[in-house]
Amino acid sequence: MEKFVLGIDIGGTNSKVGLIDESGSIAFREIFPTKSEESFDIYLPRLKEIVDKLLTITGKVPIGIGVGAPNANFLTGMVHEPPNLSWGSVDLKKRFEELFKLPTFVDNDANLAAVSELLWGCASGVKHLLVVTLGTGVGTGIIIDGNVLQGAFGGAGEGGHIEIVPNGRACGCGGAGHLEAYASATGMKLTIKEILGSDVDLALLGTALKSGDKDALKIFGESAKYLGKGLASMATILFPEMVVLTGGVMNAGPIFLEMIRAEFEKMIFRSFRGKIKVEISSLPKEDGAILGAASIVFHNGIK
Amino acid sequence: MEKFVLGIDIGGTNSKVGLIDESGSIAFREIFPTKSEESFDIYLPRLKEIVDKLLTITGKVPIGIGVGAPNANFLTGMVHEPPNLSWGSVDLKKRFEELFKLPTFVDNDANLAAVSELLWGCASGVKHLLVVTLGTGVGTGIIIDGNVLQGAFGGAGEGGHIEIVPNGRACGCGGAGHLEAYASATGMKLTIKEILGSDVDLALLGTALKSGDKDALKIFGESAKYLGKGLASMATILFPEMVVLTGGVMNAGPIFLEMIRAEFEKMIFRSFRGKIKVEISSLPKEDGAILGAASIVFHNGIK
Numbered sequence: 001m002e003k004f005v006l007g008i009d010i011g012g013t014n015s016k017v018g019l020i021d022e023s024g025s026i027a028f029r030e031i032f033p034t035k036s037e038e039s040f041d042i043y044l045p046r047l048k049e050i051v052d053k054l055l056t057i058t059g060k061v062p063i064g065i066g067v068g069a070p071n072a073n074f075l076t077g078m079v080h081e082p083p084n085l086s087w088g089s090v091d092l093k094k095r096f097e098e099l100f101k102l103p104t105f106v107d108n109d110a111n112l113a114a115v116s117e118l119l120w121g122c123a124s125g126v127k128h129l130l131v132v133t134l135g136t137g138v139g140t141g142i143i144i145d146g147n148v149l150q151g152a153f154g155g156a157g158e159g160g161h162i163e164i165v166p167n168g169r170a171c172g173c174g175g176a177g178h179l180e181a182y183a184s185a186t187g188m189k190l191t192i193k194e195i196l197g198s199d200v201d202l203a204l205l206g207t208a209l210k211s212g213d214k215d216a217l218k219i220f221g222e223s224a225k226y227l228g229k230g231l232a233s234m235a236t237i238l239f240p241e242m243v244v245l246t247g248g249v250m251n252a253g254p255i256f257l258e259m260i261r262a263e264f265e266k267m268i269f270r271s272f273r274g275k276i277k278v279e280i281s282s283l284p285k286e287d288g289a290i291l292g293a294a295s296i297v298f299h300n301g302i303k
Numbered sequence: 304m305e306k307f308v309l310g311i312d313i314g315g316t317n318s319k320v321g322l323i324d325e326s327g328s329i330a331f332r333e334i335f336p337t338k339s340e341e342s343f344d345i346y347l348p349r350l351k352e353i354v355d356k357l358l359t360i361t362g363k364v365p366i367g368i369g370v371g372a373p374n375a376n377f378l379t380g381m382v383h384e385p386p387n388l389s390w391g392s393v394d395l396k397k398r399f400e401e402l403f404k405l406p407t408f409v410d411n412d413a414n415l416a417a418v419s420e421l422l423w424g425c426a427s428g429v430k431h432l433l434v435v436t437l438g439t440g441v442g443t444g445i446i447i448d449g450n451v452l453q454g455a456f457g458g459a460g461e462g463g464h465i466e467i468v469p470n471g472r473a474c475g476c477g478g479a480g481h482l483e484a485y486a487s488a489t490g491m492k493l494t495i496k497e498i499l500g501s502d503v504d505l506a507l508l509g510t511a512l513k514s515g516d517k518d519a520l521k522i523f524g525e526s527a528k529y530l531g532k533g534l535a536s537m538a539t540i541l542f543p544e545m546v547v548l549t550g551g552v553m554n555a556g557p558i559f560l561e562m563i564r565a566e567f568e569k570m571i572f573r574s575f576r577g578k579i580k581v582e583i584s585s586l587p588k589e590d591g592a593i594l595g596a597a598s599i600v601f602h603n604g605i606k
Contacts, residue, residue: 128455140540144447151542152431153578161572162536166468174573233465237443237537239454269464270477275456 005302006051006062006102007294009109010069012036012084017050018290019060022298024120026287028058040087040095048099064297065096065104068289072106074296075154079106105296109133110157111148112292113281114141117244119295121283128240131281132159132231134249137172138180138187142238159234160184164226179230185249188223195219206252220256223249228263235276236269246281246288253280308605309354309365309405310597312412313372315339315387320353321593322363325601327423329590331361343390343398351402367605368399368407369596375409377599378457382409408599412436413460414451415595416584417444420547422598424586431543434584435462435534437552440475441483441490445541462537463487467529482533486526488552494525509555523559526552531566538579539572549584549591556583 002021009016011034018029030050034043055061069092070082077093096104107115114131117123123131129143138160142149149156160180161173168177169190181187185202192200196215209216231243245260261278268276283291305324312319314337321332333353338346358364372395373385380396399407410418417434420426426434432446441463445452452459463483464476471480472493484490488505495503498521512519534546546567553559564581571579586594 126455128459142540144452145450147448149447149541152429152544153542155574156431156540156542158539158542158572158575161539163467163532163570164469175570229466233536234540236461236464237445237459237540238452239456239459239461241455267466267478269461271458272461 004060004062005294005297006065006100007290007292008047008065008067009289009293010034010067010085011289012070012082015047016290017047017054018287018294019054019058019062020291020294024116024291024295026290027060028054029287029290030054034085036085038086040090043087044095044099051100062102064302065100065102066112066293066295066297067092067096067104067106068109068112068293069106070108071155072108073154074105074107074111074148075150077104077106103297103302105300107148107296108139108155109289109292110139110141111150112141112296113139113246113288114143114148114244115299116283116288116292116295117246117281118143118146119298120291121244121281122279123242123244126241128238130159130231130234130238130240130243132243132245134183134185134227134245134247136184136186138184138230140234143240144238159230162230162233164229164233179226182226183223183230183249188219188249191222192219195222202249203251206256209252209255220252221259224256224259224263227260229267231260231264231278232267232269235264236272239272240276242277242279244279244281246283246285248285250280251285307363307365308597308600309368309403310593310595311350311368311370312592312596313337313370313388314592315373315385318350319593320350320357321590321597322357322361322365323594323597327419327594327598329593330363331357332590332593333357337388339388341389343393346390347398347402354403365405367600368403368405369415369598369600370395370399370407370409371412371415371592371596372409373411374458375411376457377408377410377414377451378453380407380409406600406605408603410451410599411442411458412592412595413442413444414453415444415599416442416549416591417446417451417547418602419586419591419595419598420549420584421446421449422601423594424547424584425582426545426547429544431541433462433534433537433541433543433546435546435548437486437488437530437548437550439487439489441487441533443537446543447541462533465533465536467532467536482529485529486533486552488550491522491526491552495522498522498525505552506554509559512555512558523555524562527559527562527566530563532570534563534567534581535570535572538567539575542575543579545580545582547582547584549586549588551588553583554588
C-alpha cells in the first residue's frame with residue numbers, strides 16, 4: 001500500500017499543505033494565508049480545518065507530518081520567534097503531535113531542501129551534499145554521511161552569513177559583507193541598482209541572460225563571483241560530492257550556472273578542483289517547500 | 304590489562320614514534336630523522352628497526368598503529384605526494400599492515416589533533432568540535448556527531464584555505480588571501496615585517512604580549528582579527544559546541560585567546576553568539592602529534 005505524509009510549509013505570507021507519497025508525487029495541495037498578525041493558537045485550528053478537508057477529499061491516512069518554518073529547530077522541535085510571524089516561541093513538534101496524533105518533524109527550509117534533493121532530486125545516493133537556496137535570503141542545507149548537519153544546538157549551516165566582502169553591504173541579520181547581502185534576490189537587486197543605476201526586474205534580466213544581453217551578463221557575472229567565492233569557502237571546509245543550487249535566482253538557468261562553476265573552480269582549494277559537481281535543482285520550484293517538508297518524514301524512517 | 308598503541312608522526316624533517324595507553328599516557332617515545340630525500344622503501348625498514356627496539360625495551364605488544372602524515376587520507380589509507388617528502392603516492396595503511404601485522408589508521412595532523420582533543424583534551428564528551436592547528440600552516444579538524452568529517456573523498460576541513468582577504472597575500476597552496484597566509488606562524492612573520500618593518504622573533508613577541516608590549520599587542524591583535532573572522536565563517540557553517548586552538552602560535556597564551564574570542568563573537572552569525580566555547584588545547588604540544596596518531600586507533604574501536 002502506498003504511504004503518504006503531510007508536508008506543511010509555513011511562510012510569512014502563505015502556508016502550503018500537501019499530501020505526498022514515497023516517490024515524491026503530490027496527491028493534493030492547498031494554499032492558504034498564514035496571517036502573520038495572528039497568534040499560533042489561532043493559526044493552528046485554521047490549519048487543522050484545511051488538513052481535515054484535504055484528508056476527507058483524498059481518503060488518505062498520512063503516516064507522519066513534516067513542517068518547514070522559519071527558525072525551526074529540528075533538534076528541539078521549536079520555532080524561536082520566527083521573523084514575520086507574531087508567534088513568539090512555539091513547541092511546534094509537540095503541538096502538532098498533540099493535535100494530529102502523528103509523528104512530526106520540523107526544520108528550516110534549507111535543511112528540508114537538502115533532504116528532498118537526496119530523496120527525489122539530483123543528489124540521489126550522494127552522502128556529502130551542500131544545498132544552497134537562493135531566494136529572498138541565502139540558506140544552506142548540509143548533508144554529512146547521509147544526515148542533515150544540525151550542529152551542537154540545531155540550526156547549523158548558516159552559510160549565507162559568512163563574510164565575503166570585508167566592510168561590505170549591510171546584511172539582514174545585522175552583520176555586514178555576508179554572502180546573502182550579494183547573492184540573494186534582495187542582494188542582486190542592489191547590484192542591479194549599483195551597476196545599471198536603475199531598478200530592472202531580476203526575472204526579466206534572467207530571461208535577457210539567455211539571449212546574451214550585456215547588462216544581464218554583467219549583473220549575473222557579478223553575482224556568480226560572490227557566489228563562487230562563498231560556495232568555494234563552504235566546499236573547502238566540507239568537501240562535498242555535490243553542490244545543488246535552488247531558489248528563484250536560479251531561474252536564470254545554465255549560463256548563470258556555468259559562470260558560478262567557473263568562479264567556484266577558481267576559488268576552491270586546489271586539491272579539490274574538478275572533484276565537486278555543481279548543479280541546479282531538478283525539483284519543481286513551486287512545490288519545493290512542501291516536498292522538502294514531506295521528505296524529512298521518510299528520511300527519518302517513519303514507515 | 305592495559306592496552307597500548309603505536310602513535311607515529313611522520314614530518315618532513317623528523318619522525319616520532321610513541322607507545323601510548325588508553326588514558327593518553329606515553330610509555331616511550333623516540334625521534335629520528337625522516338630523511339626527506341629517501342624513498343618510502345628505504346624509510347620503512349628504518350622505522351621498523353626503531354619500532355622493534357621500542358617494543359623490545361618496553362616489552363609491550365601494541366593493538367594497533369595510528370599514523371599522522373602530510374596529505375594522508377583516512378578513507379583510502381594513502382599518502383598522496385606529500386610535500387617535503389620524495390615518496391610519490393604510497394598506500395601507507397596497506398604497507399604498514401603487511402609489515403607490522405597490526406590494524407593501521409592514517410590521517411592528517413589536524414584531524415588527528417581533533418580526535419585526541421575528544422579523547423584526552425578539553426573536548427571530552429563534545430559531539431561537534433572544530434580544532435584549528437596554528438603552526439607553519441593552518442589546519443582544521445572537524446568533528447560532527449562524534450566522528451571526523453572526511454567529506455566525500457577524504458581530506459575535508461581545509462579551513463586554512465578559505466579567503467578572508469580578497470586579493471590578499473599569496474598562500475602556499477597557490478591561492479591568495481587565505482586564512483593560512485595571515486594566521487599561521489609563517490603569515491604572522493609577514494605581518495611582523497609589515498607592521499614593525501623588521502624581523503622580530505614570533506616566540507619573543509608572544510612572551511612580550513604577556514607583559515602588555517605595544518608592538519606585540521598590535522601584531523597579535525591583527526592576527527586575532529583574521530583568525531576571529533576565519534573561525535567565525537567556519538562556525539557559522541558548522542555550529543560546533545567548541546573551538547579548540549592548538550599549535551606553536553598559541554604559546555602567546557590567554558591574552559591572545561581573549562583577543563581571538565572577542566573577534567570571533569563579533570563576526571559569528573548573531574543567533575550563534577555566546578553559544579560556542581573557544582579554548583586553547585591543554586594537551587602537551589611536543590607530544591601532540593603522536594598522541595593524535597595514537598588516538599585514532601582507540602577512536603576507531605580497536606580494543
